[in-house]
Amino acid sequence: MNPRPSDDRPSRLHPASPLFRVVGYVRQLIVPILLALFAGGDYRELVLAIFVVPVVLYEVLHYFRTTYHLSDDQLIVRRGVVFRTERHIPLDQIQNIDLAENLLHRLFRVAEVRIETASGAEPEAVLRVLGVHEIERIRERLRAGRSAMRDASAPTADSARESDVPAKQAAATFIQGRQAVELLHLSPLALVKLGLITFRGLVLVAVAIGAVLQFDIAERVIENMENWTAVSIPSGGPALLTIAGGVVLFGLLAVTLLSVLWALVTLYDFRLIRVGEDLRVTCGLFTRLSATIPRPRIQFISVRQSLLHRCFGTVSVSVETAGGSGEAENVPISRRWLVPLVSQTRLPELLREIQPKFELVDCTWQGLSAAGRRRLVRKTAIISGLVIAAVAAVLALWTLPPFLPAQQDLRVLVLGSVATAAVLLWLLAVAHAWAAARAIGYAQHAGGIAFRSGYLQRRVSTTNYERIQVVALTESPFDRRWEMASFSVDTAGAGPAGHRIEIPCLERSVAAQLHQHAVTRTGQTEFSWHR
């Protein structure tokens, strides 16, 4: 085990850093700059100088005043031109090191480094930019530190696990002397599938539909079309609807295409590999992203299967590691979205690789009691009934004069269709609630708790007792009336994945048993970021 050499002296960032930081600013200042270029006139150069020169000067100064230093057990970052700050980050607290390289970065062989610890929503240190060799050196230092830490605290199974290589050894490459096992590779075809499944841009479709339904816009569009194509389009309701339908269809197609393109570009050549106890994700066509997740830091695993997923027989897996950034803008595949797409048959094997301690596949699932299910359905029936009735009432009022001509037949027709639609919608909501209530299940396995819910979008999540932080039992007044309670566990970083282990409408005795068991088991375990 090589000793952990500390740096002799602090190092600076890569010399190209000011360039990248200026480019970053330019993106923010693009509007004033454009204004200057086009509206500045004779003072164009002066205006540009006012905007650009101070920024460049500042960034150059910043470069000279920023240093980082890897000591025995800390990463020390000093920065600041006027107000100096010195940040000490204990090496064993560092949880994730993420990289982002766009085309410009690759030209200079540098990358932007984000270092995160368990606490907080933002990266503790963003080093913009470091050379790739330097990054590998830092990563190796951290890895060495981590395994030293682990050997000190739990010298039993971890070292054995590293040599426990699964059957899939086709790509037995070595990275830094440790075996790398490729767990997943998404081909372009898979990415196309992903684009179709995730269907990003649903919001755009909704907006488009809303806009199109404004008949003014549609009529104007028709006028323009008539002018351009010299074809007269019959006016009136049916034609309008057809055109509206055509526009919507076109919009849907465009959005699908965009979604597929998005998947192809941001997740290009997606690879998930395991290097010892680290899971590494790399992807991206123009902007290459690289994220590392140490396996022991995984707090929570959630498997998601939407309706579209089911058509293709795939699922997606996300994990929670503590301290993940809430909104990761530059990292669209945040560490959490570990496996964007994998076939259902490969899922068990993949889960075993990701975190063998978490059980998700061999679970004896228990569902809610009949009374609990009835309660959930009743709740949805009442709430959706009220909402739908309110909306229907508003729509019905809208059809009365003076909004529409007082034609008896038309009014009856509209009222009738509104009423029918409302009833159908309500029945649909109740049916969905019934299916969703049946889909709720939980399982207490040897090491932890698993929970599944959702009918259209199925989600299964699991964590183990070592990762559970707080156990809670809650009852609303309605719960008390029905002698039920709701059981939940809290983990580090749970929630943002969109699924929490929170089981509603359990019979009180069942809830109490779950609660007691969880409290006992959790109390018996020690929580550590490293194991």
Next chain:
Amino acid sequence: MPSPEQVPTTTAEPEDADRPAAQGEESQSDGTWRPDGAFRPVDPNYVTVEQIGSGIFTIVVAAIVSAVVAVVALVGWLSGWSLAGAAVVGLALVAFLGWLGVKLPRWAYAHLRYAVSETGVEIHRGILWRSITNVPRSRIQHTDVTQGPLARRYGIATLQMYTAGTQYNEVDLEGLRYEVALRIRDFLVGSRGTHES
């Protein structure tokens, strides 16, 4: 595990049927506190502090309401019976808030129980929406003992326990007697060996 209602009253508080008779802490405030896992209520001064706080809030609301009514009367939006009606509604609102401000703290106190043992802390709270929250000792990253100015005058404090969780990242136990809060804190975070925080 002694139920709180069985412990006799030791202080001379004004008789009030709503107040439960539990004073378990008063008799143990001189160093005999033990993490025995028994359920205890918090300090009765919690009720007083909360009531004063609610009182201040009610006074502020009363001021706002009377200002609104005065403005409405002056400007002339309402007058006569409708103005009187609005004033009555305002009065009723303030009276209701005042009543809540007196009753709620008592009810909350009656439903607030906690137990500290070797394994961790369990807190029962809630009047209508009730909950039981368990924080294992090993999961507490660090703690704060805080006191507002009013709480300081009455000798109570809030123990804030921080975990690595998300929804329960911070678990508060309010209304503790200050010395007891310190003792619980020392017990929870003290002598626990190495712990990464």
